[in-house]
Amino acid sequence: MALRDERVTLAHGGGGKAMRDLIEEVFTSVFAPPGMEDQARLQAEALAEPGARLAFTTDSYVVTPIEFPGGDIGKIAVCGTVNDLAVGGAAPLWLSAAFIIEEGTEIALLRRIVATMAREAEAAGVRIVTGDTKVVGRGACDGVFVTTAGVGVIPPGIEMAAGLVAPGDVAIVNGVLGDHGATILAARGDLALSSAIESDCAALGHLMVDVLVAAPGAKAARDLTRGGLASALNEIAEAAGCGIEIAEDALPLRAEVVGMCEILGLDPLYLANEGRLVVFVPEDQAEAALSAMRARPEGEGAVIVGRAVEGHKQVRMTTAFGGQRIVDMLVGEQLPRIC
Amino acid sequence: MALRDERVTLAHGGGGKAMRDLIEEVFTSVFAPPGMEDQARLQAEALAEPGARLAFTTDSYVVTPIEFPGGDIGKIAVCGTVNDLAVGGAAPLWLSAAFIIEEGTEIALLRRIVATMAREAEAAGVRIVTGDTKVVGRGACDGVFVTTAGVGVIPPGIEMAAGLVAPGDVAIVNGVLGDHGATILAARGDLALSSAIESDCAALGHLMVDVLVAAPGAKAARDLTRGGLASALNEIAEAAGCGIEIAEDALPLRAEVVGMCEILGLDPLYLANEGRLVVFVPEDQAEAALSAMRARPEGEGAVIVGRAVEGHKQVRMTTAFGGQRIVDMLVGEQLPRIC
Amino acid sequence: MCLGIPGQIVAITDESRQMAMAEVSGVRREVSVACVADEGPLSGLIGQWALIHVGFAMSLIDEDEAAKTLEALHDLGEAQEALEQMAAGDAALAGE
């Protein structure tokens, strides 16, 4: 039964034929190999290896707008969860995808989101194996929310943890910071800003594999999502019990992102990214890690931004100007300010 | 830093300290063993066994009202996903829990939901090992949505699938039907109905284990959520390529549920359940399966409701009156009607 | 059309607006009793059964009439059973 509705109605959530048609036509038939099942049954040799561990993570994605320059909610739902697995040293294997859909959502939009997810999953080498759809009344959600969970396998011998970072380790990021956050700020429209910035959204599983081969001593990695680089470094410093020093000069920042931050009084260190991570590696493996990153498109802009240090337990930044300041955790979100 | 806010504000979603405080105090500290991590690393002997398969499933929970007689959204979020694993023959091991929270939600409500989840997970023998929180603006979601994903292990040799059901197999349900759906209809308040019915919400993992021991030949099971028994049986009939006949006389229905259905012109066969399943077992194992179910509180009301048959491919019901009717899939949700 | 269901009036909830609580198998809903209200106080309705339609008690159920109909049906059932037993007896006798 071909879906003839242009928009999702409550009937599509009711557990009957309309729901089955929506799920089959818009979702399961698109995810390859087809058959996003209510429950997936899976086998992977890597998981059976002695000493291998299973990695399991989840995130809900609620981005507004749902489609933005450089991506859409489906792209970040796949990349974000792949990245959460990857930064833990896991090879991502399988994703689940649960959709909460507002009554009235255009079915064409759902198709585009699902197409993005299928494409990104394929590129990232993961399979979307199970899923769910719920339809809620108009006004009960904001278009579409996607929650993905990811299962991966951590090969025996791989141990990544923020607590392992030690003074001397070098912090590398894989490209310019804040593009995603700045894109979303502009795309929301309420600030009436426009720019050519696009989200940095990207899956980093392959990149992490390459980094771990090039720098097997890598200690920890973190994707730089909510709260940006500043928050990730603070978390790592706290877990590691040592200081981290970064250099403002070294921070890769696009002029437009800096411009937007200047206009709104924001600090790009706290802007969200969806395709950026920081990895801490022993100093003698830093070059190898850098080269491995730069060999991939999503790591082209990789640079060393700082290192773990003794003597204090803060995140400090040497300003381009030669001064030093402390980069603390924020309380909440950064708010645009005028003074 | 103790959380002093009474309600969730956007600051709690911003990736800073307010968010960390919320997550630590309201979520991770409650789930036992503590430490719902951003990424869980897990090992289970059962998974390493040759021939064992991993089961993976997800559902989003969007129930209105969030708290209702007999449960809350947290309870169904744990039970629903445990049940999806269990009906596939998997032993549930780990859950993820992702929360989408509307600005303004009372923190006390979140605490109650999380407490329920911790309690239900413990009772069901699963661990909530990873999670996420997102805060959305007022009006961008309806209070709290919870998405859980579940990972379990299907022991070698267990194969449950609707396609395996064959004529002669007996269909057993574990208790009265429609209590959850009727509870929610009344609890929403817009129909101004009141009754003493409570949701049937329950985790069925232990029950399924017992059933599989008692009736190792069990073919397939389905939890009777959206669309109720009627939809589950239709799915099974379609997958199995045979007919299913049930007897109206045999259907376990509470008088209040029947009463509410009569008032609203609904059919209890399509009402949602959150603690009910149907399992198909070979006829000679039916009594054993029944006894196993009845030995558990969540299976006390277990009865045989019908069987798979040859000769047609429909779900048919012999009415209490001696007639027969076809029980088809609905298109959408059942709507209350007056004529 | 016109889904209607017998419910029992269990309480008067608003005398002035002629509202009462009706109960069907343990499920309660406030209904208007305007159509079935007599001259007297509404409390006289308590305990009575009425046909409920879209939130209104539309007609009081006549228990005598109901009993009469049931009796007729019952008699018919008994008669039929007797008939069948006779037929079965005949058949048995005939060795079928």
Added chain:
Amino acid sequence: MCLGIPGQIVAITDESRQMAMAEVSGVRREVSVACVADEGPLSGLIGQWALIHVGFAMSLIDEDEAAKTLEALHDLGEAQEALEQMAAGDAALAGE
């Protein structure tokens, strides 16, 4: 207080409401140019730099003054460098 940032006027968007497009490092926003509008047509503002605050171009930037300030700073820098080099030379000579 009073976050302000230099932006370049790149287009007039609404002559009657005195609105123009300003650009800061490739980021654009419509701003009011009421405070910096002269007698002439607004198009005269295109290409000029202004200090932008809460969506208003508040003051045209005086490029000569900017150059003067920079020059003074530059000279000071050069002088300081020369001084340091001399100091370094002295130190080297002194064998420190």
Added chain:
Amino acid sequence: MKFASEFRDPKAAKALLAEIARVADKIGATKEKPIHIMEICGGHTHSIFRYGLDKLIHEGVEFIHGPGCPVCVLPRARVDECIEIAEREGVIFTTFGDAMRVPGSKKSLIQAKAEGADIRMVYSPLDALELARRNPEREVVFFGLGFETTTPSTALAIQQASREGLQNFSVFCNHITVPEPIKALLDDPHMCLDGFIGPGHVSMVIGIHPYDFIAEDYHKPIAVAGFEPLDLLQSVLMVLNQVAEGRAEVENQYARVVPEHGNPVSLAAIADVYERRPSFEWRGLGEIDASGLRIRPAYAAFDAEEKFGVGYAGVRTELKDPEGCACGAVMTGRMKPVDCPQFGRGCTPEMPLGALMVSSEGACAAYWQYGGARAREAAE
């Protein structure tokens, strides 16, 4: 359930079925040449399928499903008008769930809701009234739909709103009456009906005398029936007995609920609030004289037609029934749903072409839901 389950006793059913078979045989009804009994009311259609009575009953008795489902007979133009009102700024449009899926010419109410109209399902016009009280800044419109059973409830709601001086409550009145279409059917030269099952709940309001013309003028038997399976079987037996005995009378099987002269309060409320329209359009049946009600000028403040200038108070567009739709023929008993060329092809519950496929009261939907669809598939 008291006054319900007692009327589902299988033992009594067996007796009734046997007696029906006896009388049917006596009057020579056969599968090939059946006796046609129309259950006027969609609720009866529903019961027949729910309890499988059509399969249990003697093969010489054929049920013809009448036009007594208010949703099924609603013309597409009226659905369009509902949507036009519902989409107005500030309106909360309230309706029984039944009407949600009925297709208009472009969309249904459920689709209009998805597109943003504030449309809410209510159980009772009283709930719509309460919404109006709670949302004084919004205009709450209630979709008044139904036969005489439902008409008093909207009339009483309007009287209550008037007493309270509510300014923001109105009814989009589409109430219709039973006797007139029956008369139209009986006047149809293709008519082949031998008797009627009278609508029990309509009759509790209007009593049994409005059907006198059926017996007196057209010499057809009719039994006003309840909705439990024994009620229906007993009524069929009553009709068959009339046929067998050459009688044509109005009998009351449902005396426990239906007073001979109906409900005086309800009738007074109807008379106070409504007046007859000169004619009203029925889907599949066309315009029928005096078959619809409108709100009297005295209550014009509560008349959505007047408030919004739509419906019979506005510019009415002619909308033909969809191509190939045999609803009219099915509703007049001239065709069985499965014989409609669209049944299960262009017309399914997912994508209904005609109204009879939408409401679960609709004969086509009932055939589909209770197996007609698959019967057809199997046959093909």
Added chain:
Amino acid sequence: MKFASEFRDPKAAKALLAEIARVADKIGATKEKPIHIMEICGGHTHSIFRYGLDKLIHEGVEFIHGPGCPVCVLPRARVDECIEIAEREGVIFTTFGDAMRVPGSKKSLIQAKAEGADIRMVYSPLDALELARRNPEREVVFFGLGFETTTPSTALAIQQASREGLQNFSVFCNHITVPEPIKALLDDPHMCLDGFIGPGHVSMVIGIHPYDFIAEDYHKPIAVAGFEPLDLLQSVLMVLNQVAEGRAEVENQYARVVPEHGNPVSLAAIADVYERRPSFEWRGLGEIDASGLRIRPAYAAFDAEEKFGVGYAGVRTELKDPEGCACGAVMTGRMKPVDCPQFGRGCTPEMPLGALMVSSEGACAAYWQYGGARAREAAE
């Protein structure tokens, strides 16, 4: 970024720092007996911490962070009044992001928003105006907050609203002025300031002559400065040179942006729309004569105080500053944030007690964010 990055050149900074050191030494400024320079403007405070100037500069130069953050000096009673307006039925309350987290006596705007008030952050009063155009059925209130830099923008927005005849736009005016509190500080017997960095962006509106009294009446040097690090260092040097040379003048380091006589259009708009209040309350400083602006009667239709009867137009409740809050002392330069007994204990950015901990411009928040907090922890 043109006109910005050039003023961040480390080489020139080095030279400036060396020159500052030379002059500071010359005038005998030491760590123990430093020269106190107040940067009036919170934006300067921000730059000082952002670039670490306080650490780079000669230890004999101490920055005193002045009262130039409009959010920091906002009394709790005014936040309460914002919330009172925002919680009115039908109101869309618009504000710069800065004010969202400032605590009132019971809650902040961000908490009021969470509880259901329709509060929206805007970048510009023009955006609030646009919201009013798009929501004619709602009352859009803009929270007019800020010194002379921001005052013209709300004045122009009000003029525009007046031209368009917008009925649903109003400004809750809390605009304040810089010279008056400076005068109050200078009159304080505990005052220990040796010179001022003048607020660059305020001055681009009002010009540099409003500061003449500082040099003429109080004999203190002042340099109006830009916000880049070289601007600040150069201004410090200018002040030091004045001290060294025994001068007290108003100098303009920021001549690229600040015209001597300010911006005539802005000044005209301010004069047209606003008039001075007899006095206005500042958090930590109390009432200061003629330090606040109100909307003139001619524009009363756009005055939220008048429309809602709150603020100075309503019943004003006296609200003491919270117990143990040293904001007043910190803002007047008598105390460093880390010396406040509440700093990092009862008062943190998560749970600010005083306003200086809320705004990122606030001296306490700046100390905290840029490490003061941990410095304190480490010290303990």
